[in-house]
Amino acid sequence: MIYEAQPEDIDEFYELWCLLLDLHQPHHAVFRFKPGSEQALKAELLHRLKDKSTRVFVYQDADTWAGMLVASLRPGSAGFKLSSKGYIGETVVRAGYRGKGIGKELFEAARKWLSDRGADHLELQVSVQNPKAIRFWESLGFTPSTQHMVLPLQEPGNSRKN
Structure with a gap:
């Protein structure tokens, strides 16, 4: 069953969000978070849950x-x-639930919500090192328009000293 998460769902949201990041850890440093940052990350996710858009x-x-x-x-x-x-x-679906149409159902719920609010197009980013995800989004009609690129200016996790 599809539903819209609420602020009181923060723990479940955080758990599934961490699963997504854990799956992407080997892809790039941009997916890594700092140890001991749970409170800051949950605050960011809670902000998203409360954001009207x-x-x-x-x-x-x-x-x-x-x-x-x-x-x-x-x-x-x-x-x-x-x-x-x-x-x-x-976007993530737990391993035991993949291949059952859940990702497509989630997408269709999001597409309807966005379209009903006036969106005239949809965009997303997908890890270039995740061919299954790329094929999934292509199967829903997405096509590449740009390539998102990242250049870390310092070692991940290190702070710059002045």
Whole structure:
């Protein structure tokens, strides 16, 4: 069953969000978080749960959060033909639930919510080292438009001294 997560669901949201990041740890430093940062990360996630332009869609099977998808409406420049962006953020389905259509159900719930609020296109980022996820999003009609690139300016986890 799909539902919209609420602020009181922060612990479940955080657990599934960490699962997603754990799956991406080997892909790039941008997916790594600092040890002992649970409180700061939960605060950021709680902000998303309270943001009126964001929804966290959850697939719940009994008491288990089997999957989730974060969707946000991000207005763009009126000068562009596509000016109201629906953004698909963190998306994950637990291993034992994959291949059952849960990801597609989560996407369809997000697409409807974003479309109902005026989004004229959807965007997302997907790890270039995750071919299964790339194929999943392509199967839903997504195509590449740009390549997101990252250049760390210091070693991850180190702070710059002045």
